Structures are given as structure tokens and as C-alpha cells.
Amino acid sequence: MSKRVLFVAPKYMDLYKDIIAEMERQGYEVDYIPEQSYKDDPLNIRGYSRFSKRLVSPAKFSIKINDIWLKKLNSEEFSKSYDYGLILDGQSLSPVFFEVLKKRNPKIKFVNYLFDSTTGVYHFEQNFKYFDNVYTFDIKEAQIYKIGLLPIYWTDCENVDCPRYQFFGLGAIKNDRYELFKMIESIAVKKNMTYYLKLYDFVKTKNMILYKIRYALYKLIGLKEIISPKALQSHFVTRDSMPPEKFRKHIAGCDVVVDTSAPYQDGLTARFMWSVGLGKRIITTNTKVAQYDFFDKNQILVCTMTTSAKDIEDFCNTKFAMNDEIRKKLLDYRLDNWVCKLLE
Secondary structure (H helix, E strand, C coil): CCCEEEEEECCHHHHHHHHHHHHHHCCCEEEEEECCCCCCCCCECCCCCCCHHHHCCHHHHHHHHHHHHHHHHCCCCCCCCCCEEEEECCCCCCHHHHHHHHHHCCCCEEEEEECCCCCCCECHHHHHHHCCEEEECCHHHHHHHCCEECCCCECCCCCCCCCCEEEEEEEECCHHHHHHHHHHHHHHHHCCCCEEEEEECCCCCCCHHHHHHHHHHHHHHCCCCCCCHHHHCCCCEECCCCCHHHHHHHHHHEEEEEECCCCCCCCCCHHHHHHHHCCCEEEECCHHHHHCCCCCCCCEEECCCCCCHHHHHHHHHCCCCCCHHHHHHHHHHEHHHHHHHHCC
């Protein structure tokens, strides 16, 4: 008899679809509940401004979220006994969630995997006590909370019908990413190299004049940095998102992937892991990558404030072939083995 998994995960980038497909391939029966984020959740770091936070009532939210989970778990679709509760991230969970499932099956195993940060996104650490195993993609937080370190999975991608570029970079619009893309583009133009560099615009500014005034005021007063008008008006900007399968095809067809990390976390991005797993060369701003046992300076260039265009050119001109030892280490993070690790 196949084992049942209740899988709670964000819809972000459709990563959950890869994981569901692999669990089902391995014989698990999977029910999926999309993760929900609420602005009045007191554990939500990004959900509200410093002013609206004062209006949040932990007691009221506790009643609200308990009621939401009771109704969901008692619905016909989820009124089952599960062998595993697999939670990716896990915003707005409730003690009731664990109590109900534990009552149905006292032997249920709860597993938490984080591909977001406890300091920049949500206070996930408040729920660690409910889980049998907790893993994170963030090397610093693994050390702080003494939990398992597990980079995001990578998966094979057939190198067919793939767009061909020498440089590929796609990510949410950020000032540092914009500056790095400009440098990469200047090298590509100079060397007559092909490239696909796009910044996904989540800001979607309607009035650029008002935005420029706001940007100037933020700089004058010294408030938190926001996206620069130059970046928002650059030719790199796109509002078209890219599904994971297409994203991986772009990676498979390129020579060098341009990767940047968020300032509030040290974890390796999905983009990075998909690239390193496929044996691609990577330019990244994540300095912590040198701490991993699969780091190879001939494959990965760590880009800092002192990195010059010449450094990038020299990196691209250096020959690289992944050795068997590193290839073997990366197998631990291939999707099939990654799922096995979580559900061991």
C-alpha cells in the first residue's frame, strides 16, 4: 500500500510541481495544499509596514488561522490519515494543523524544508518544535538553529530545443543585479557574444515621475534603498515570467549563467543549483558558495565589488570540465535523491 503525503508548499515558480511529480513517481500518494501568506500574521516579516504592524493582533490571528486549518483538514479532500506532512517553508501554519493530523495518525512524520529565510521573510523557526526533521537551504541558518543543510534540488534537462546564448541571466529586478547585467552586457557586446539578460519587474510602476520623486526622497532621508528609476526603465526589464521547465532549457542551452543572491540570505538559489547540476559555468554574487564541497573556482566565479570586467573575461576564457568527484557529490541534490532525503 502506498504511503500518503500531505504536501504544503508555495506556488512560487511552480517548484512544487517538480516535487509532486517526483513523489508520485516514487510511489507516494500526494495531496497538495498551497501555502497561504497573511498580512496580519504576526510571524510575517514582509507582510506589513512598520506602521501597520501595530494593528496586528496575535490572539485574533490565532483564532482565525486555527479556524481556517480546521475547515480545510475536515473537508472531504483532506479528511484522511497521512504518513508524512511535508512542508516547504510553511507560512501561517497553526498548532491545530499538527494536532489534527497527529490525532489521525500518531506515527505521522512532519518534515520542514526552507528555501526562504527566517530573517528576511518569515519567522519559520517558531514552528520548528512541531517537526521531526527540519532542513534549510541557508548555510548560516543551518548553523544558527542546528538544523540540516540541504541545497535546493536540481533536475536533468535534455539539451534539445534549447535557446543558445553564451550568457543567461533572469531574476527579479534589483539594483545590484542591474549593475551586474550592465557589466556582463558590455563584455558580450565587446566580444560579440550572445546573451539573454532580463530583470523581472514586480514593481510595475504606473507613474514614473512620482516614483522618481519617491526615490529621491528615500535617498535624501536615508530610508531603505528601493529599485532605482534607471533599472526600472532599462531595456533589461520584462514583465513576462518564465516557468521552471523553460527556465531550465535556457540554462541547458547557455555557456555561463549569471546568478545573484538576496542580501538577507546565504542560501544557493534554484537558478544556481539547476546550473551547477547541469555542469554550467556560473557567475554569482553569493560569497558563501565557496564553503560547499562541490565548489570549483574554474566553474564558479564569485563576483564582488572588486570584480572587474577583465576578471569575468578571464573566467570565461578558462577551460572547464567537471570532474567525477564533484559530479558524484552533486548527485545528492538531484531531485530523486533530494526527495528521498526529505522522506527518509
